[in-house]
Amino acid sequence: MAVANRPDPVSWLKSPATxxxxxxxxxxxDGAVSQVLAHGVAEGDKGYIQETSGFLFWxxxxxxxxxxVTGYDHLLFLFGVIFFLYRMKDISLYVTLxxxxxxxxxxxxxxxxxxxxxxxxxxxxxxxVVYKALDNMGAYQRWFGFQPSTKAATLIFGLFHGxxxxxxxxxxxxxxxxxxxxLVAFNIGVEAGQLLALGAILIVMGFWRxxxxxxxxxxxxxxxLMTLGxxxxxxxxVGFFVV
Numbered sequence: 001m002a003v004a005n006r007p008d009p010v011s012w013l014k015s016p017a018t019x020x021x022x023x024x025x026x027x028x029x030d031g032a033v034s035q036v037l038a039h040g041v042a043e044g045d046k047g048y049i050q051e052t053s054g055f056l057f058w059x060x061x062x063x064x065x066x067x068x069v070t071g072y073d074h075l076l077f078l079f080g081v082i083f084f085l086y087r088m089k090d091i092s093l094y095v096t097l098x099x100x101x102x103x104x105x106x107x108x109x110x111x112x113x114x115x116x117x118x119x120x121x122x123x124x125x126x127x128x129v130v131y132k133a134l135d136n137m138g139a140y141q142r143w144f145g146f147q148p149s150t151k152a153a154t155l156i157f158g159l160f161h162g163x164x165x166x167x168x169x170x171x172x173x174x175x176x177x178x179x180x181x182x183l184v185a186f187n188i189g190v191e192a193g194q195l196l197a198l199g200a201i202l203i204v205m206g207f208w209r210x211x212x213x214x215x216x217x218x219x220x221x222x223x224x225l226m227t228l229g230x231x232x233x234x235x236x237x238v239g240f241f242v243v
């Protein structure tokens with residue numbers, strides 16, 4: 001076989017998806033080192049949330065958008081959700097299901113003051129990434145002989161993602177003055193940030209899907225995604241048992 005025609009054993013390293021996963025991995029490691037954990041809020045933002053009072057629409061929209069754009073656990077899950085979705089109609093449906101779940105528990109969790117260990121919730125969020133990666137690899141059909149509802153899974157894990165952030169906000173003792181308005185503004189920012197991040201992911205995915213290597217590397221990309229999910233879950237479980 002001519003050299004030019006030989007398969008490149010490391011071609012998967014050159015795929016856009018690998019680059020995207022590497023970027024997300026960088027944020028994961030950076031977050032672990034700086035203790036800005038999944039679903040975490042930066043110290044400066046934390047101080048602002050704790051010290052402010054009254055309805056502040058735009059600042060909380062900004063904080064919500066910032067949380068989503070830098071929330072690598074959200075991005076990893078959404079990356080898995082849209083991995084095999086091609087039509088905008090389907091992408092919109094799944095993103096809406098995730099947003100409904102996320103928004104519901106974010107608002108209800110803070111307003112009702114229902115809380116559990118943030119480490120456990122974030123561990124489940126890490127496992128949501130594992131679940132979606134295994135789903136993309138067809139694991140459930142091989143193991144159990146049927147395909148669980150992907151729509152139901154997206155909605156249910158959206159509930160956990162929202163509850164994870166609610167547990168963090170509850171620790172900040174937000175002022176009751178303007179609380180509902182600020183939570184709504186924060187959630188609007190979260191959804192806006194989600195659309196921005198999703199748009200960037202879709203652009204990369206669009207270029208990658210046009211290449212001949214997409215189907216060859218799809219399985220490996222989901223193995224990497226699954227591994228990152230296990231790392232996220234393991235990190236949070238260590239925090240739960242050690243801290």
